Amino acid sequence: MWYPGHIAKTKRAIKDNIKAVSAVIELVDSRIPYSSRAYEYASLFRDKKKIIIFNKYDICEIEKTKKWIKIYENKGYIVKTVSLKSINIKNFLKKNIANEIPEKFNERRALVVGAPNVGKSTFINSLKGKKTTSVGNTPGITRGVQWINVDSKTKIMDTPGILFPELYNKSIAYKLILAGCLKAEDDEADDAAFFAFDYLKENNPKILENSVENGSKLENAYEFIENFAKKRNFLKKGGIGDYQRGLKTWLKEISDGKLGRITYEIPDEYEEIKV
Numbered sequence: 076m077w078y079p080g081h082i083a084k085t086k087r088a089i090k091d092n093i094k095a096v097s098a099v100i101e102l103v104d105s106r107i108p109y110s111s112r113a114y115e116y117a118s119l120f121r122d123k124k125k126i127i128i129f130n131k132y133d134i135c136e137i138e139k140t141k142k143w144i145k146i147y148e149n150k151g152y153i154v155k156t157v158s159l160k161s162i163n164i165k166n167f168l169k170k171n172i173a174n175e176i177p178e179k180f181n182e183r184r185a186l187v188v189g190a191p192n193v194g195k196s197t198f199i200n201s202l203k204g205k206k207t208t209s210v211g212n213t214p215g216i217t218r219g220v221q222w223i224n225v226d227s228k229t230k231i232m233d234t235p236g237i238l239f240p241e242l243y244n245k246s247i248a249y250k251l252i253l254a255g256c257l258k259a260e261d262d263e264a265d266d267a268a269f270f271a272f273d274y275l276k277e278n279n280p281k282i283l284e285n286s287v288e289n290g291s292k293l294e295n296a297y298e299f300i301e302n303f304a305k306k307r308n309f310l311k312k313g314g315i316g317d318y319q320r321g322l323k324t325w326l327k328e329i330s331d332g333k334l335g336r337i338t339y340e341i342p343d344e345y346e347e348i349k350v
């Protein structure tokens with residue numbers, strides 16, 4: 076399993092800076108509202124106002140994702156849905172988020188956190204380029220940290236915290252691979268694609284049907300990927316679909332949301348929602 080090596084460093088940075096903020100904005104992938112949460116860090120944020128932004132709302136199945144929103148709202152989170160890629164993020168923050176951040180020393184400071192690939196850079200980079208402010212003498216603020224001004228009171232820390240979801244079962248790892256949050260190693264690409272095939276066959280067969288020529292059978296994942304490759308004209312000798320190239324392309328398009336809206340998780344199937 077591939078796992079980034081700088082977990083301890085990220086954790087340290089969050090710990091150092093958490094004192095300065097009164098709210099934590101957690102970005103979540105709307106397609107995996109359970110698996111892209113970073114439960115491990117919950118205790119760090121205990122005293123903070125928690126705001127969850129369900130990003131990539133443009134590529135999720137809204138009805139399924141909405142059930143998660145209710146669950147998190149019932150747990151006391153402020154929840155917003157958005158497609159960060161296609162909005163003015165500063166206006167979105169001013170309108171929907173700024174007022175939710177509790178004031179401390181006459182300022183509203185928040186930290187952005189989230190799993191890899193959920194949209195943290197999209198969020199921060201679109202805010203940057205506007206003026207950032209350096210450290211003032213506000214108590215509790217680490218030297219050298221830059222802040223992005225949203226309005227005269229509201230400031231977002233300019234470096235997001237990467238949070239790593241817990242991989243306590245294989246299906247979580249597969250869903251993270253399918254959403255682009257985790258890189259597949261060795262056989263994991265096949266396993267994740269086979270997992271997606273089974274899930275979609277049961278829950279969203281249109282996505283599979285649209286990936287292959289009309290009338291192709293959807294018997295097993297291996298043949299499905301070969302047929303997908305064939306449709307894309309990725310051919311091996313004898314006109315057979317090139318499985319490896321098909322696999323790579325299909326997974327990439329699935330994770331980019333190019334093949335249609337998918338939400339992989341429905342709350343009824345989860346016995347315990349931890350945080």
Ligand code: GTP
Pocket residue numbers: 130131132133134157158159160161189190191192193194195196197198237331332
């Ligand atoms: P790491 O640097 O790996 O931690 O990722 P990140 O959390 O900074 O994510 P980033 O902003 O780089 O976005 C990851 C991918 O998701 C990019 O290809 C974005 O274009 C895409 N993306 C971001 N927001 C949206 C969105 O609202 N909808 C869709 N469809 N794609 C999005």
